[in-house]
Amino acid sequence: MAASAGPALDVAYPFRVLYCGNCTLPIEYCEYHPEHDKCKQWLEKNLPVEFEKLCKAADISTDEAGEEKKRQKRGGKGIVKARKKDDGPKQVCLSRAPRGKKKSVTVVTGLNSFNIDLKVASKFFGTKFACGSSVTGDDEIVIQGDVKDELFDIIPEKWPEIDEDFIEDLGDLKR
Numbered sequence: 050m051a052a053s054a055g056p057a058l059d060v061a062y063p064f065r066v067l068y069c070g071n072c073t074l075p076i077e078y079c080e081y082h083p084e085h086d087k088c089k090q091w092l093e094k095n096l097p098v099e100f101e102k103l104c105k106a107a108d109i110s111t112d113e114a115g116e117e118k119k120r121q122k123r124g125g126k127g128i129v130k131a132r133k134k135d136d137g138p139k140q141v142c143l144s145r146a147p148r149g150k151k152k153s154v155t156v157v158t159g160l161n162s163f164n165i166d167l168k169v170a171s172k173f174f175g176t177k178f179a180c181g182s183s184v185t186g187d188d189e190i191v192i193q194g195d196v197k198d199e200l201f202d203i204i205p206e207k208w209p210e211i212d213e214d215f216i217e218d219l220g221d222l223k224r
């Protein structure tokens with residue numbers, strides 16, 4: 050009867066060890082053999098049932114490894130995102146531009162990169178130098194007068210986060 054023969058096949062013979070025809074190790078240890086690919090070929094051909102079992106076991110461990118990698122990747126992305134907040138060059142640029150025949154103005158750019166309110170900064174410069182000062186662009190303040198040299202001292206004094214090293218002298222602009 051097929052019914053009685055079935056279960057007997059499922060129970061593995063207790064002391065039966067299957068050896069690999071390629072590396073001669075018990076098939077459970079095949080995966081540690083350097084020529085495991087050849088072992089798999091041999092197993093697939095000669096012990097297809099055992100081969101399938103080994104493959105299933107391998108698949109499960111591969112899935113677990115894959116899941117672990119995904120978790121690490123997500124964590125990694127989070128760290129990158131957190132760091133990105135401070136991206137972008139931080140620099141204040143000062144330059145002098147001619148105005149009229151004899152006078153010049155001082156152009157200040159880059160205060161935005163230090164999250165400084167340009168209107169507040171412009172008003173501060175105007176008061177400090179007793180001259181006209183206005184916001185002239187997204188990140189540009191023009192001070193009426195040649196005050197570039199003074200700004201190298203005054204800006205770090207007013208905003209300690211802007212070290213003098215962060216201030217670039219662009220020299221004279223020709224308009």
Ligand SMILES: [Zn+2]
Nearest residue numbers: 069072079088
């Ligand atoms: Zn083998």
